[in-house]
Amino acid sequence: xxxxxxxxxxxxxxxxxxxxxxxxxxxxxxxxxxxxxxxxxxxxxxxxxxxxxxxxxxxxxxxxxxxxxxxxxxxxxxxxxxxxxxxxxxxxxxxxxxxxxxxxxxxxxxxxxxxxxxxxxxxxxxxxxxxxxxxxxxxxxxxxxxxxxxxxxxxxxxxxx
Numbered sequence: 001x002x003x004x005x006x007x008x009x010x011x012x013x014x015x016x017x018x019x020x021x022x023x024x025x026x027x028x029x030x031x032x033x034x035x036x037x038x039x040x041x042x043x044x045x046x047x048x049x050x051x052x053x054x055x056x057x058x059x060x061x062x063x064x065x066x067x068x069x070x071x072x073x074x075x076x077x078x079x080x081x082x083x084x085x086x087x088x089x090x091x092x093x094x095x096x097x098x099x100x101x102x103x104x105x106x107x108x109x110x111x112x113x114x115x116x117x118x119x120x121x122x123x124x125x126x127x128x129x130x131x132x133x134x135x136x137x138x139x140x141x142x143x144x145x146x147x148x149x150x151x152x153x154x155x156x157x158x159x160x161x
Contacts, residue, residue, distance in 0.1 A: 015098060019105040026109040026134035033123040033133075042125070052125035057118070060130065068118055075111045079104060091155035095145055102142030109135030 009016065037043065037053035044050050058065035059074075082089075082104045090097045110133075113120040122131040132140075 012097075012101075015101045019101055022102075022105050022134065022138055023109055026106075026138075027112070029123070029134055030113065030121040033121050037123055048127045050125040050127060051123050052131055054122040054125075054131045055117075055119040056122045056131075057120075060136070062130065068114055072111065072114050075107050075114065079107050079111070082107070088155075089146070092149045092153050096149035096153075099142045099145035099149060102138045103146065104142075106135040106138030106140075106142065109133075109138065 033051070033053050037051055042050050042052040057068060059067075059071055064071060082100050086097075086100060089100045110120045113135075120133065120135075122133045122136070124133060124137075125131045
């Protein structure tokens with residue numbers, strides 16, 4: 001790797017560390033769901049909070065069921081766009097950088113499932129919302145934060161970036 005790549009890694013080491021931890025939590029929680037919930041059924045933790053194993057072959061809200069190949073392409077495009085746009089997005093501030101990192105982390109977590117299993121493991125069930133996972137939460141929180149950053153803030157000038 002070149003000097004610029006190492007400088008980027010040094011400048012983003014906290015974000016990279018958080019992303020690695022979130023990916024690990026996502027992976028371990030999905031393995032637990034596969035090993036425990038798939039065979040034993042849902043676990044009720046509270047009236048509106050269950051752990052419920054679901055093999056999601058589609059996208060959010062049940063759209064595009066059994067479209068794994070299409071969704072792999074979409075995730076690869078999202079990952080590519082975030083990486084390509086990183087410098088521009090970072091001009092909107094640290095929160096936008098973190099938001100992009102969350103989106104990238106979640107996309108990588110679900111992409112791993114799609115490649116290895118052919119579906120995404122979902123298990124967090126609030127009973128009033130579609131069942132989701134840690135990677136989905138990263139994508140959603142990241143997208144909301146990025147949207148707020150892009151709407152409410154002006155980018156820093158290129159001279160100051």
